[in-house]
Amino acid sequence: IGEISQSGVDRISVGALTHSAVNFDVGLDWSFRP
Structure with missing residues (x-):
């Protein structure tokens, strides 16, 4: 890294940060009834 700097x-860019990330499922389901 010293030579690169x-x-x-x-x-x-290091792809390992996102490639090995744990999956986190978030639901944004909602309904509107007037």
Whole structure:
């Protein structure tokens, strides 16, 4: 990482952060009755 930081790169993307994330299921079901 030291060599990369000296090359002028601002950000490094690491897919392992989202690839191994635990699934979290959220339901936003709602109904409107006037």
